[in-house]
Amino acid sequence: MFETTLKVGPASFRIGSDWKEPIALIDELYAAYPKPSLSDFTVRMEATKPWRRYIRPSVQIKGDYMLPDALPLPLEQAFLAAEMGLNLQMALGWRRHLILHASSAEKDGKALIMTGESGSGKSTLSALLGYNGWRFMGDEFALIDHDNGEAVPYPRMISLKNQAIAAMEKQVPNAVLGPLIEATPKGDIRHMVPPIDAIRNMEKSARPAMLLFPRFGHDTEVREVLPSEAFMRLTQASTNYVTMGEVGFNTLTRFIDETPVYAIDYQNSEDAISMVNELWSKI
Amino acid sequence: MSSYHKDAMLLVDCLREPERALRLNDGDWTALITMARAEVLAGTLAYRLQGKSNAKHIENFVRDALVDAEYQRRCSLWEVDSTRRALQNYDGPVVLMKGSAYAATGMEASNGRHIGDLDIMVSEGGLKQVEELLLAADWEWVKEDDYDDAYYRDHMHELPPLIHKDRDQMIDVHHTILPKTARPNPNALAMIADAIPLEDGHYIFMPEDMICHCAAHMMADGDLAGGLRNLWDMHCLLSDFSGAAGDFWARLKNRAEQHELWEAVHLSARHANALYGTNIPSEWMLWKFSDELIQKRLLARNSWGQQTRKFLRFGFYIRSHWLRMPPLMLTKHLFTKWRKGHKPIT
Numbered sequence: 001m002f003e004t005t006l007k008v009g010p011a012s013f014r015i016g017s018d019w020k021e022p023i024a025l026i027d028e029l030y031a032a033y034p035k036p037s038l039s040d041f042t043v044r045m046e047a048t049k050p051w052r053r054y055i056r057p058s059v060q061i062k063g064d065y066m067l068p069d070a071l072p073l074p075l076e077q078a079f080l081a082a083e084m085g086l087n088l089q090m091a092l093g094w095r096r097h098l099i100l101h102a103s104s105a106e107k108d109g110k111a112l113i114m115t116g117e118s119g120s121g122k123s124t125l126s127a128l129l130g131y132n133g134w135r136f137m138g139d140e141f142a143l144i145d146h147d148n149g150e151a152v153p154y155p156r157m158i159s160l161k162n163q164a165i166a167a168m169e170k171q172v173p174n175a176v177l178g179p180l181i182e183a184t185p186k187g188d189i190r191h192m193v194p195p196i197d198a199i200r201n202m203e204k205s206a207r208p209a210m211l212l213f214p215r216f217g218h219d220t221e222v223r224e225v226l227p228s229e230a231f232m233r234l235t236q237a238s239t240n241y242v243t244m245g246e247v248g249f250n251t252l253t254r255f256i257d258e259t260p261v262y263a264i265d266y267q268n269s270e271d272a273i274s275m276v277n278e279l280w281s282k283i
Numbered sequence: 284m285s286s287y288h289k290d291a292m293l294l295v296d297c298l299r300e301p302e303r304a305l306r307l308n309d310g311d312w313t314a315l316i317t318m319a320r321a322e323v324l325a326g327t328l329a330y331r332l333q334g335k336s337n338a339k340h341i342e343n344f345v346r347d348a349l350v351d352a353e354y355q356r357r358c359s360l361w362e363v364d365s366t367r368r369a370l371q372n373y374d375g376p377v378v379l380m381k382g383s384a385y386a387a388t389g390m391e392a393s394n395g396r397h398i399g400d401l402d403i404m405v406s407e408g409g410l411k412q413v414e415e416l417l418l419a420a421d422w423e424w425v426k427e428d429d430y431d432d433a434y435y436r437d438h439m440h441e442l443p444p445l446i447h448k449d450r451d452q453m454i455d456v457h458h459t460i461l462p463k464t465a466r467p468n469p470n471a472l473a474m475i476a477d478a479i480p481l482e483d484g485h486y487i488f489m490p491e492d493m494i495c496h497c498a499a500h501m502m503a504d505g506d507l508a509g510g511l512r513n514l515w516d517m518h519c520l521l522s523d524f525s526g527a528a529g530d531f532w533a534r535l536k537n538r539a540e541q542h543e544l545w546e547a548v549h550l551s552a553r554h555a556n557a558l559y560g561t562n563i564p565s566e567w568m569l570w571k572f573s574d575e576l577i578q579k580r581l582l583a584r585n586s587w588g589q590q591t592r593k594f595l596r597f598g599f600y601i602r603s604h605w606l607r608m609p610p611l612m613l614t615k616h617l618f619t620k621w622r623k624g625h626k627p628i629t
Binding site: 001014016037038039040042044046062063064065093094095096242243244245247 | 309340343347
């Protein structure tokens with residue numbers, strides 16, 4: 001088995017593959033990340049059948065934590081498979097922090113957390129902020145420390161989807177991008193290496209100062225969100241809230257108690273960025 | 284490069300002697316936790332390692348795995364209590380089996396143990412009433428397939444699995460511990476008659492029966508998938524109970540013979556001894572050629588967490604069906620399953 005390791009924020013992974021190419025690609029895109037010798041999780045990219053290593057190669061994603069009915073992907077999409085494998089380990093196996101399905105960015109030593117459904121634009125916004133005076137902390141998982149309530153970065157590859165791909169290429173001309181993966185169940189996907197300061201500072205956590213529920217494609221509007229609503233929505237947005245029991249409850253209530261919450265609707269990302277900066281200037 | 288292990292011996296060694304895990308190099312440690320998770324023994328290993336090391340990676344693994352184990356224990360006890368409420372009007376004893384029985388009594392086997400579905404046993408005569416009470420309390424059938432449903436009812440030792448509508452938790456309601464079609468014919472009525480009442484009104488098997496059930500489940504029913512985990516249960520049960528009175532082993536053998544399960548009990552005991560170092564009487568120790576195969580099957584897991592020895596596993600799959608039903612019936616059953624697109628081994 002071909003293999004490599006990588007560390008994103010506090011989590012370390014060992015990745016094995018029946019093929020050489022996906023590992024080479026991972027090593028190339030994750031070049032700036034540490035390569036730990038100890039791993040929290042193992043992810044495997046396996047041929048669905050022995051001969052499918054060579055004939056119409058098909059990647060089955062496996063690992064310490066897996067979904068029983070995950071569909072295999074063609075070898076050209078192996079990088080996506082690997083990313084899905086990494087995400088699954090975190091979503092199903094990580095217990096050291098409260099995991100929120102959210103993006104995050106840091107400014108002035110304080111963290112902005114953004115959560116919302118797929119298509120809300122939280123991922124793109126966090127990436128754009130990362131090139132506009134903020135430090136990108138992560139586009140998929142925000143990790144909240146159970147002991148001190150701080151947000152811990154998880155700056156994995158930024159996953160751009162559909163029209164966000166071209167938009168980002170325009171805004172960040174020298175971005176390092178993975179292969180364009182077309183016609184996945186979520187449309188076209190392309191991964192972008194986070195800004196280098198995000199990777200270098202991935203051990204530096206920050207106190208959450210604002211929680212946002214962004215929503216793309218609606219008339220521009222800002223509204224305050226009641227803590228009760230925010231709490232309920234975050235229980236849904238967390239992958240380990242239930243498993244963590246009382247500890248998870250305490251971490252989440254503390255987060256809600258200490259963090260102002262807003263919902264913003266927006267039509268384009270420029271507007272969203274200025275709305276975020278406007279709200280941020282008032283905290 | 285991580286270090287390659289072609290079987291799960293490293294996991295077995297570290298369960299038996301947790302101190303070994305403290306001295307592993309980074310590659311072996313990663314292999315160990317990967318195998319432990321694949322064999323669903325991570326919580327058990329974590330429990331064994333608890334408080335033994337300040338090394339960050341060990342502490343992290345232990346804490347995380349015990350969070351999961353504690354969550355499952357909590358869910359399982361909640362499920363036990365929900366079932367108790369649903370079956371309040373059932374007249375006969377309801378016996379908790381396996382994981383939930385260990386958890387309800389805090390036995391050694393429950394420490395860190397993964398607990399999945401709830402397994403209970405009632406007398407065959409009480410099945411209908413129990414089924415009705417559960418359905419009335421929002422449990423529903425998992426499988427809609429007529430063949431499977433009829434198969435369960437005609438030939439199995441349990442009802443088709445039920446799942447609770449809101450809680451998404453499964454319950455298996457047994458009336459004996461092996462399929463009706465299996466060759467051993469355990470005395471289910473004696474098992475229920477001799478079961479021990481708990482404070483909440485549920486029952487658990489008496490120690491000898493608990494061991495007989497564990498052995499039957501592992502050696503006389505399944506294809507040894509999850510065998511290391513079942514064998515760990517066996518190790519804990521034998522270690523827990525053998526300390527009690529001097530004639531424990533004789534009583535166990537006697538009871539096992541009564542249930543026609545001596546072969547299964549003997550087999551599991553000597554494999555627990557061989558792998559986990561369980562204390563068993565010297566006259567129980569014997570090693571046949573087939574034991575070699577069983578041990579290889581139990582250890583068929585490499586350091587990447589992958590199953591190995593595909594042909595051997597397939598052999599044990601065939602064996603499990605061979606034990607479960609007579610040849611003609613087996614042929615018919617496998618043919619029907621094959622026509623429905625069932626794949627035995629992946």
